[in-house]
Amino acid sequence: MKPLLEVLRGRRVICCVGSGGVGKTTTAAAIALREAMDGKRTLVLTIDPARRLANSLGLHEMGNEETRIDPAMFANAGLTPRGEMWAMMLDLKHTWDELVRRQARTPQQAEAILANKLYQTLSTAMAGSLEYMAMEKVYEVHSSRRFDVVVLDTPPTSNALDFLHAASRILDVLDNNAMKLVLGPMMKAGKFGLKLLAAPSGLVLRTLARFTGSDFLRDLTGFMMAFEGMYEGFKDRATRVKALLTSRDAAFVLVTSPQPLTIQEALFFHKALADDGIQTAAVIVNRVQRDPRRHGGPDNLPALREALQLAQIKDAGAPPLSDRLCQTLTDQAALADLDRREVERLRTTLHGVPLFSVPRLRKDVHDLAGLWQIDGYLGENGGD
């Protein structure tokens, strides 16, 4: 089997996707590290990394700051990279504001939007906003050509569609003809008046207003007016982002845990990507329980008792040590069996997609040494 590095050779944007908590951030950082060791100038764009990992990489604040991982840190971990590793924590609000500033026709228009109460809530609260901005940022960094490889960590999206269609769903909200039709009179008048509600065409508005109060409708109108004329620019850019992600320059790495529900979601993700014409470049099953029985040796009670005796270890305690050992072996063997079954199911279903299995390490992964340990399982053996 080809090592992951080979599988990803030539790709300039690598997206690590998958359900919440499976190890996307860890994997993204491990891939960026591997590429840096291989001589590339790499950036990992992380989203909400574990604090200890962020600290150990020297990432202290958000605000879209590109931070170079200190070469001294590599030396500490006993690593000598031939390239450079950089990291950045995505700042949602900041990225939105940057985008608005870039796309606005005039600074005044940008300011009007940034000051709108609804924009402030919508931009950060709308479902898919983080996904959209992550893609937007990756596009920007990629286009700047400052890095050979950009590895994108993604937010814990439970639904793959949310991820791929985040941009168009949000842009739909920014420019919706049906709503413009309803709000049209208000937008022309530039303000929200009771007279408008009384007009016959105001039935829909009247009902909606009854439901939410009229303040909301006023904010909404203001928001839509502020966005007038910007929609095309946004849409254009979103189209280009999507073109990049579906091109040969980009690769999607699907990360999953071996839990049945997560595997199910991973399969769903894979299908959703395929529906968008995107091939999953590789699958990483992370935190797989290793089977202690691979060492062989006694695993039943009488045999364990005998082994303890041979090793001159007192079989004491309550319950006796042999009992507890037997129970622990049984527990972990059961978990390992479950995991193995799931990994095989995934391998069969995703027939042909390179699959790497990374064991559950004894400790959290919170520094370069830990990431490097993960990289050890992304080689030609696929972790087996």
Place this chain on the structure above:
Amino acid sequence: MSESALLSRRLVVVTGKGGTGKSTVSAALALAAARRGKKVLVCEVVARERVADFFGKPPSGTRIRELLPNLYSVHVRPREAMREYALMTIKFETLYKIAFENPAARYFLAAAPSLAEIVMLGKVWWHAAHDTERGRLRWDLVILDAPATGHGLTFLTVPEVFLRLVNEGPLARDMHGMQSLLADPKQCSVCVVTLPEEMPANEAIELDAALRQHGFPPGPLFLNAYFASRFTPQELAQVTRGGPLLLAAGEAADNHESRAALSAHYEGVLRNAVQRPILPVPFFFERSFGAQAIDKVAHAIESAL
């Protein structure tokens, strides 16, 4: 807080980081309450419902279904909740259709993201406080399996945020009702579920602070998938150095103890940082996580008090 106190609330909210065991704990609490003769409704406000499956039943969908005697569940989804709620407010079906079943309104639902949350919370609130049968409340206890942390907090604070923006209309009046139920320690408890791992633990600490800051009555913190230590350090040292015959047993014991050490560590961290009772729920080695496992979790919760 004792469990019986927790189960005698009207509304128990369960939130926490994604995948930590919110649905598991919701189901187990429901089972414990149902066993005590309470009539319980679990409201799942998430993308995919989970609770019915734990009990080997088909998904309940948006209609309330009985899973076990006294134990019911329902999947709360924005579109249906919107319809139910709007109909209650607007009263006339045709008017509802004109106003809500048109492209503009669909847009409106998307543009006002909190609207989806409002109507879903509204439905839960209605079951907890207004859903009557022959003059009596239909449910002794409503358990809300709430969205994960960030979204969960957004969800619970939606009345507060809404009332800052809008203070008129029928919706605002209901928001006041929801807010006072969610703030009343006699009627409501908000529980947090977490795991003995770095990110979930940190998130639980932040969530605990945020929930208290918003004045939600604190229920217990469930520290789920807890590994209790099984071996003394001496035993572990002996076994891991016990020669080739004990290689497998030694690795298993070492693995177990490393997870137990993490459990103890994060329990300590949480006890220091969180101002609510902490209730460890053991990790159960189950071949399939179903009714039997939920029963074990329910017993663990009951005996931890």
